[in-house]
Amino acid sequence: MSALYRYLLASxxxxxxxxxxTLIFLAALAVGVTSDNGPLQASYAFCVLAMLICSTWLAVSIVNHEDPTQRKITLVMMGDSLRVLAITVAVVLTWSIPLIAVGLIYPIVTGEHVITAGNLTVGAVAQLAAAMIGTAIGLLCSRLVIPRIGIATLTAAAAILVVLLIRWVSPIRPIMTLLSNDHTATEDAVPLTLLTVLCAAILAAALLATRGIADRKE
Amino acid sequence: MLALVGANGSGKSTVLKLMVGLSRPTTGTVRRTAQIVSYVPDVFASHDRLSASAYLRHMGRIRGLSARAARQRSGELLDRLALTGGADTPMRKLSKGNAQKVALAQALLEPPQLLVLDEPWSGLDTTAHGTLRALLTETAREGGAVAFTEHSDQVVKSTATRVCEIHQGKLIQRTTTTPHQLTEIELIPGADLDWSHQPDVLEVRHHDAGVTLVLPTGSHDAALLTALNHGWSVVSVRQVKPE
Structure with missing residues (x-):
């Protein structure tokens, strides 16, 4: 399993x-967070938005990266399409981790904020949740589900807008609202944890749905 | 060694995909006892920037080989298949034939219990034809089941022990065969002649003294005539048993 992870990561x-x-994520931070001197959690709300878009793109790119014939070889070798897909998701999330670190540090470096361990934890967890939802959208808009790249791009853009604009379609909007409030990190901890667990469940559901659709298409 | 034959669109590749689990049957069941399954698709055009050797090492590791064993085995296979341009060529820069050689190598990194190949001879040069036949025979000798599709009657007759003919998704004929007796002709070159494009030539081996051709017995007379007409000298003609 780790060998496939290393292969996909290297590739x-x-x-x-x-x-x-990655560049889009960095550019978004530069535009949206630089010299922001408001509450640190509000800056992290913007990072959540940037992470959602970046991880969706990242997931589509990485899932589509493997050539269809190579994918067949990998599937036969592994014998289980769910494992292959889960490892691909692990690669996407691995790449999201340094971006989360950048998203945590950049607002601190470029603005003046009160920094607490709680704020940092909340920022990291919120971005991880956004990465999971972005990956879920990316999976469902990848070639495995939508073969035509134009339709996939439009669908992904529409999905991101829906997730951002409509409350309770996904946990992203509630997470952003939570970060924008004047609550302390301690007050946000429990609802944020629950929302993150919900994000993980949505990612798992997207993984299963993508696998089911992709297997049926083979 | 099973060959699936039939016209284009008859369902040969679909049967292969069912065998390896890439497709699911709409009705009926597929029972497979083999644990180590290898698959070679009909077209293998990777856009990977990894080199052929790095790719094969990764595939070997996925197969469960140690790093050293994966490196050694991939080197052996690339040597045997004579990958043009070297093992460090990026996958995306490989020609169709060389990409096919890498696809074959990945399938043989670990001796498979079931080896499934979709038109594996397609795109290969005649030298590699012989190597591929030898590799498949070795796999079968080690207890692996080999199933392949092929359009060339000569290749099927010189390789397969069982032939299934498929038409519109239905098995219409199943025959057990003995691979054809082969003839080796050793020649000293005369005028320019590309044997790889001559009909029925299954393998061309170049060596210091000249060239050795491998053909199905019975169809070697035409090759001898062509050789003599082009000023080539015949050193020996001998029958060989299929490997």
Whole structure:
């Protein structure tokens, strides 16, 4: 299992497909968070938005990266499409981790904030939740589900808008609202944890749905 | 060694995909006892920037080989299949034939219990034809089941022990065969002649003294005539048993 993870990671790193979404994420932070001197958690709310878009793009890029014929070989080798897909998701989330770190540090470096361990934890967890939802959207908009890239792009954009604009379609809007309030990190801890667990469940559901659809298409 | 034959669109590749679990039957069941299954698709055009050797090492590790064993085995296979341009060539820069050789190598990193190949001879040069036949025979000798699709009657007759003909998704004929007796002709070169494009030539081996051709017995007379007409000298003609 770890061998497939290493192979996919090496292949993705060499392909540099991670670069456009990463640059978009950094550019979004530069525009939206630089010199923000408000509450740190409010800055992290913007990072959640940027992470959602970046991880969706990242997931589509990484899932689509593997050539369809190579994917068949990998599937036969592993004997289980769910494991292959789960490892692909692990690669996406692995790449999200340094971005989360950047998202945590950048507002602190460029603005003046009161920094507490609680704020940092809340920021990290909120971005991880956004990465999971972005990955879920990316999976469902990947070639495995939507073969035509134009339709997949439009669907992903629409899905991100729906997730951001409509409350309770996903936990992202409530998380952003939570970060924008004047609550302390301690007050946000429990609802944020619950919302993050919900994000993980949504990612798991997206994984199963993608696997089911992809297997049926083979 | 099972060959699936039939016209384009008859369902040969679908049967192979059912065998390896890439497709699910709409009715009926597929029973497979093999644990180590390898698959070679009909077209393998990777856009990967990994080199062929790095790719094969990764595939070997996924197969469960140690890093050293994966490196050693992939080196052996690439040597045997004579990958042009070297093992460090990025996958995306490989020609169709060389990509096919890498696809074959990944399938043989670990001796498979079931080896499934979709038109594996397609795109290969005639030298690699012989190597592929030898590799498949070795797999079968080690107890692996080999199933492949192929359009060339000569290749099927010189390789398969069982042939299934498929038409519109239905098995219409099943025959057990003995692979054809092969003839080796050793030649000293005369005028320019590309044997790889001559009909019925299954394998061309170049060596210091000249060239050795492998053909199905019975169809070697035409090759001898072509050789003599082009000023080539015949050193020996001998029958060999299929490996």
């Amino acid at each position: 993705v790193l060499l392909s540099q497909r991670y670069l456009p979404p």
